[in-house]
Amino acid sequence: MRTFTQLSITLLLFLAMSITAMDASAQQKRSGNPSPQAQATGTPASPQSQTAAAQKGPKPYKEVITDKAKTTKGLFTVHKVEDKFYFELADSIMKREFIAITRYAKTSTGAGFGGEIVNQAVLYFEKGPENKILLRTSLVVNMAADPTQPLAQAVENSNLDPIVAAFDIKALGKDSTSVVIDVTDFFKSENAVITMSNDAKTQYKLGSPQSDRVFIESIRSYPINTEVKVSKTFSINTAPSGSSTTRVGAERPLPATEAGVATFEFNISMLLLPKTPMHRRAFDARVGYFADSYTSFDENKQGSKKETFAVRWRLEPKPQDVEKMKRGELVEPKKPIVYYIDPATPKKWRKYLIQGIEDWNVAFEQAGFKNAVRAYEWPEKDSTMSLEDARYSVVRYFAADIENAYGPNVHDPRSGEIIESHIGWYNDVIKRLYKWYLIQTATIDPRAHNKEYDDELMGQLMRYVVCHEVGHTLGLRHNFAASAAMPVEKLRDKEFISKYGQSASIMDYSRFNYVAQPGDGITQLIPRISVYDKWAIEWGYKPILDAKDDKAEKLELNKWVRSHESDKMYLFGTESSPYDPRFQSEDLGDNAMKAGEYGIKNLKLILPHLIEWTKEDGEDYTDLATMYGELTAQFSRYMGHAAKNVGGVYETSKTYDMPGGQFEVVPRATQKEAVTFLTKNVFTTPAWLLDKDIMSRISHTGGLEVITPIQ
Numbered sequence: 001m002r003t004f005t006q007l008s009i010t011l012l013l014f015l016a017m018s019i020t021a022m023d024a025s026a027q028q029k030r031s032g033n034p035s036p037q038a039q040a041t042g043t044p045a046s047p048q049s050q051t052a053a054a055q056k057g058p059k060p061y062k063e064v065i066t067d068k069a070k071t072t073k074g075l076f077t078v079h080k081v082e083d084k085f086y087f088e089l090a091d092s093i094m095k096r097e098f099i100a101i102t103r104y105a106k107t108s109t110g111a112g113f114g115g116e117i118v119n120q121a122v123l124y125f126e127k128g129p130e131n132k133i134l135l136r137t138s139l140v141v142n143m144a145a146d147p148t149q150p151l152a153q154a155v156e157n158s159n160l161d162p163i164v165a166a167f168d169i170k171a172l173g174k175d176s177t178s179v180v181i182d183v184t185d186f187f188k189s190e191n192a193v194i195t196m197s198n199d200a201k202t203q204y205k206l207g208s209p210q211s212d213r214v215f216i217e218s219i220r221s222y223p224i225n226t227e228v229k230v231s232k233t234f235s236i237n238t239a240p241s242g243s244s245t246t247r248v249g250a251e252r253p254l255p256a257t258e259a260g261v262a263t264f265e266f267n268i269s270m271l272l273l274p275k276t277p278m279h280r281r282a283f284d285a286r287v288g289y290f291a292d293s294y295t296s297f298d299e300n301k302q303g304s305k306k307e308t309f310a311v312r313w314r315l316e317p318k319p320q321d322v323e324k325m326k327r328g329e330l331v332e333p334k335k336p337i338v339y340y341i342d343p344a345t346p347k348k349w350r351k352y353l354i355q356g357i358e359d360w361n362v363a364f365e366q367a368g369f370k371n372a373v374r375a376y377e378w379p380e381k382d383s384t385m386s387l388e389d390a391r392y393s394v395v396r397y398f399a400a401d402i403e404n405a406y407g408p409n410v411h412d413p414r415s416g417e418i419i420e421s422h423i424g425w426y427n428d429v430i431k432r433l434y435k436w437y438l439i440q441t442a443t444i445d446p447r448a449h450n451k452e453y454d455d456e457l458m459g460q461l462m463r464y465v466v467c468h469e470v471g472h473t474l475g476l477r478h479n480f481a482a483s484a485a486m487p488v489e490k491l492r493d494k495e496f497i498s499k500y501g502q503s504a505s506i507m508d509y510s511r512f513n514y515v516a517q518p519g520d521g522i523t524q525l526i527p528r529i530s531v532y533d534k535w536a537i538e539w540g541y542k543p544i545l546d547a548k549d550d551k552a553e554k555l556e557l558n559k560w561v562r563s564h565e566s567d568k569m570y571l572f573g574t575e576s577s578p579y580d581p582r583f584q585s586e587d588l589g590d591n592a593m594k595a596g597e598y599g600i601k602n603l604k605l606i607l608p609h610l611i612e613w614t615k616e617d618g619e620d621y622t623d624l625a626t627m628y629g630e631l632t633a634q635f636s637r638y639m640g641h642a643a644k645n646v647g648g649v650y651e652t653s654k655t656y657d658m659p660g661g662q663f664e665v666v667p668r669a670t671q672k673e674a675v676t677f678l679t680k681n682v683f684t685t686p687a688w689l690l691d692k693d694i695m696s697r698i699s700h701t702g703g704l705e706v707i708t709p710i711q
């Protein structure tokens, strides 16, 4: 059914293009212009031609936007006249900033996936000299604290926004309150703001676009956005690379090399940014938000100041609910955060993805909002909606053997307001989940012994991953401190786990409960939203309705942070600390040595079953080798977690008003405990890993190559 629909669309487009091509050549004959060059580039006819000279400057509207024009109104009013696309820009849209997001709509094999962002820029149109409209890119680097101060002029004088394109005014709108420009060549051209980056082109060894195979497929306009689809075919450089091995390593020639060309379809979303930027919430290193910044110049301050602010959605109560909110009642936001599920997602998984997204509602309740996050299946019957349309946040499903997923966001660089997100979900995340769950929990959950998990188990694992990715798209960074908030023994306590889970945050990489032992009666093995997540959402999203200025808001937020400073479950720990043993990925509990001992106990129980749990008649031992590799990798992780304690330093972000310093050496006793653990488990050869049955099937050395790298 889908194939048929796609085929019809392709056919229609193909027909439409043939007609416009015919029209173009007919027009060429009429104008008597023999130069196909001039036609293709849109430059005015040769200077020798007197008629052309007379045509300089705007023409009457009707001569440009003829009766043949197909018009769509929206952010920019778009007119399609034969093979030309015109934007009619109202005076009111001049200098209004919009964000242009360029994505792959469809790509060549091996070059990313449909839906991935390839470029992003904040742009605005402006009237220029000589009947030109200028397109500038807005660089939010330096800003004046107060636009009325004389210093604001100096800031403006030294931060001129680059002009990325200039357009002739082709005609004035009906009552001269708008101008018409021809955007055909701009969207077909290669430029810095709406095309693939030079780095990407180098990586895929792409040459220049083939001018006869660059097409604007469509331009659609909606109330706050205009969407352009462009198809470009690039030549592929087949010349051998230089001898430098690093260069060869960086290049990823495409499978399409044999054809000599590669075709890409891009979608450019131009989305109007709000006239008044959202109120910024000052970044705080003690709570894990993504951030953006600019340099602020203020006459009343001695020297400029770097202003850093959190990236988050604009979540506001409806005016009539403000009083309710102040009383502590939950209210629905004026505009909820909505995600759609890509229609390419297998039907059986959709409900789990929806659950994982809506799991965040419990966190938003702590910020005073109910039903703040909503997830829906993509309304396939609504042909007015497009997956690339920047107004819609979507969990895209990619047919790729990559065992991962990602959660990016597009935000207003002036305020940190998140505008939309396209989460990327690769098909083989499922494989990764299967491997982790077996190696970490198979002694507790017999469902992990099956070669294929039942849909309910796999669905719950997927729910965990999508929930984590959505966390990123809400502005949250990884919090690697969250698992260290849990005392190791409590990870075996059924009641504790059912209340808090195994990590204080789903934004940690804490995976599944490998500490729990058979007989503990733990059934909740998968991470979920916990104390830190609720707190982080409260910090970022709870409106501060009566702060009189930014400083007052900052002090109020500081009060919130300080009210939790003695509770480890509220601690944020960056993923980039090379010193702090509390901030680690793939770990559990507040003591890596104790957690590691429990983990090893489980690995020793799992190992003798690996043949049985991976076997399949008629298949070779690939799966056994893979899972044995996973098991030894898990063992290595336990060693690594313990090793980070040796010479470790705790780093706790603090403000002046908090007691104590930020850096503290890991206690001597803990460091000694780590060394003892390593001596016992890895420097004394872990002979138990060399299972004879397994080794005789996958190793010709009996396992020497397994032990050496671990030690």
Ligand SMILES: [Zn+2]
Pocket (backbone or CB within 6 Å): 468, 469, 472, 478
């Ligand atoms: Zn992540």
